[in-house]
Amino acid sequence: MTHTAPSRGPLRGLRVVEIAALGSAPFAAMMLADAGAEVLRINRPGQNTKGAGILGRGRAGELSLDLKDLHGRDRALDAIEHADVLVEGFRPGVMERLGLGPDICLGRNPALIYARMTGWGQEGPLANTAGHDINYLALTGALRSITRQGEVPVPPLNLVGDYGGGGMLLVTGILAALYERVTSNVGQVVDAAMIDGTSLLMSGIWNRKSTGNWSSEPGTNSIDSGSHFYNVYRTADDAFMAVGSIEPQFYQRLLRGLGLADADLPAQQDRAQWPAMKDRFASIFRTKTREEWTVVFAELDACVSPVLTLDEAVTDPHMQSRSTLLREDRVEPAPAPRYSRTPGAANGGESKPAETLMTQWASATCATAATTRTGQH
Structure with missing residues (x-):
């Protein structure tokens, strides 16, 4: 190209x-x-x-x-x-x-x-x-x-x-x-x-709705900010981290990065516990800067990424490597x-x-x- x-x-x-x-x-x-x-x-x-x-x-x-x-x-x-x-x-x-x-x-x-x-x-x-x-x-x-x-x-x-x-x-x-x-x-x-x-x-969302897996109340579903494992969290330096740890294996790695033990937590898909888990995750993410969290998750492959600005995207190593x-x-x-x-x-x-x-x-x-x-x- x-x-x-x-x-x-x-x-x-x-x-x-x-x-x-x-x-x-x-x-x-x-x-x-x-x-x-x-x-x-x-x-x-x-x-x-x-x-x-x-x-x-x-x-x-x-x-x-x-x-x-x-x-x-x-x-x-x-x-x-x-x-x-x-x-x-x-x-x-x-x-x-x-x-x-x-x-x-x-x-x-x-x-x-x-x-x-x-x-x-x-x-x-x-x-x-x-x-x-x-x-x-x-x-x-x-x-x-x-x-x-x-x-x-x-x-x-x-x-x-x-x-x-x-x-x-x-x-x-x-x-x-x-x-x-x-x-x-x-x-x-x-x-x-x-x-x-x-x-x-919106085909994927209509599909979820047709199978009874989508609530009409916004912000209560797994991928619309309703869950704790698919969300955005503020860091100590007022930047953000994006979390998309949907699959169980990625969720386990997410917990490891956050220093949490799965045995002490509710089941990942326990919707009643999602609000409390979001609050808990938010508190933990506020303890480190975006860069520190990026380093933590760099080797975990947990579907966790730093949220970049447009200017930062220009200098991101992966974006640069592909000349995106x-x-x-x-x-x-x-x-x-x-x-x-x-x-x-x-x-x-x-x-x-x-x-x-x-x-x-x-x-x-x-x-x-x-x-x-x-x-x-």
Whole structure:
């Protein structure tokens, strides 16, 4: 994996048109670019890809168009005609009003994968309502589930809806549609909604609930801060340690690190004793600093880790050994996942003028069509 060298990623040769938006859609386009796709970003007048920061990295080219203008729309269609994928993140109906809806784009390019990213989905009572990550989590039950008992729900940044249940879900849909197109030679619309993706990410919790292993009272379950063996504890230096000692063997090692004898304690799964055990663990963790606890648990393999800040994550030995965070002009996450033969790149070489890129795409389309015609005779 490289930072600025041209990408040899598995999506090399894939042509993507991205209509500039916020959050999830550019994140999806970034992931495609990291994996080698040629992404042409269409910006609004006065906008540029640099303004998107890390989410705008790796674009092969950019074009500034007023899509409300007939000329701008036609130029966009010229690019879409030769693309494999279109990525857009507007509210339902916006692309249709611009004259760039699925019917028009697929009419121009029947093999196009038309990828749509919204919060509420293309249909439903809230489809045209404004919203952000926190709103989508609220409606799906996810936000209420991420709560300590008796406390106010804490927004998990915008990781769940925008990125995990949004952009990543969109990429999954795009790749699935591309795979299907191999046999059908026909494109389709991918409707990715953050409420759908967030609900999908909650599959494990829904499974626990369906089997009677999940309480509707937040903060009383084994992995939602209800238990003493899956929790976060404050240390003597006001830092934190993360404990995830779920399995019995890890729990025994946790007790050893804390200097506790199992024979003197209630059973690990005795829920009635969890509150008292959390208090006991909290008192013990306050006796040492985070660094001291890190040393204690370094050799125990008990699923206990120091809670790092973003700045500390940059210098963590394990993170550095894998180059998980890249450092040049800025700190940014490396492309993921990693490929053994076809590594991706965070910034896959210099971008090209949009006209050059579009000409190359058109030539490639013509060459493919000629090959197809030849193969049919």
